[in-house]
Amino acid sequence: MSDEIAPPATRSYNSSLRAGQAAETRRxxxxxxxxxxxxTGYGGTSLADIARAAGVSVETVKLNGPKRDLLLAAFEQSFAGREGRDSLADHEPIAAITETADDADYLRGIVHFVAExxxxxxxxWAAFLAAASSDSVVAEELAALQQRRRADFHTLVAVLTERGMVAASAPPARLAEALSFLVSPESYGQLVRESGWSQADYEAWLARTIILLAREGWPA
Structure with missing residues (x-):
């Protein structure tokens, strides 16, 4: 019979519990x-403000990164529902939508994801843009984010093309640029927050306009 002493059964449980608590605190x-x-904008927000709103200490906020990093991570979590710099095409909700066989359902799913x-x-996003205008490090992060965004829209155009939803006269690169502009946070802010469109009207408009851009060809 072995004399080895097995590690306490609670060790891995406690480790998982701590990891879960840390993830919840970061969220x-x-x-x-x-x-x-x-x-209040990037410049008008302090780590103490964030700590107070989150119900944690300033030291806990500091352990989660400097303010610049918190800005980018907060945007990633707000936009995609999770942190990360990988392609949105690999994000589980988008991957599930892409598996949808019906083209109309696929487009509605993508539009709803982007609208939400x-x-x-x-x-x-507006705070992010303002911060980038006065902070070179934030500007670099914004440029990298925009590059990933462009790649995501090229992937979207490729999927639309594979589905036969894009006219031959629509140049892929130009269509990706147009779609990126069309579904931007700026257009949402102008139409929904400023002009008072409902979320449903915004989604319907996006779907119709994407179809027009992709299927009706491209102006000469």
Whole structure:
């Protein structure tokens, strides 16, 4: 019979519990950061403000990164529902939508995802742009984010093309640029927050306009 002593059964449980608590704390901090940045801007928000909104200490906020990093992470969480710099095409909700066989259902799913993402993040996006104008590090992060965004829209055009939803006269690169502009947080802010469109009207308009751009060809 072995004399080895087995490690306490609670060790892995406690480790998982701590990891879960840390993840939940970070989620709350990023939600608080998004609220504060959206309300008072990047320059007008302190780590103490974020800590107060999240119900944690300033030291806990500091452990989750400097303010610049919190801004980017807060935007990622607000827009996509999770942190990360990987392609949105690999994000589980988008991957599930892409598996939809019906083209109309696929388009509605993509439009709804983007509309909800813009609803959550359009005010924060404005704060991000303002911060980038005065902070070179934030500007670099914004440029990298925009590059990933362009790649995501090229992927979207490729999927639409594979589905036969894009006319031959629509140049893929130009269509990707147009779609990126069409579904931008800026357009959401102007149409929904400023002009008072309902979320349903915004989604219907997006779907119709995407179809016109993709299927009706491209002006000479």
């Amino acid at each position: 709350r901090i990023l939600e608080a950061a998004a609220e504060c940045f959206s309300a 993402a813009n609803r959550r993040s359009s005010r924060l």
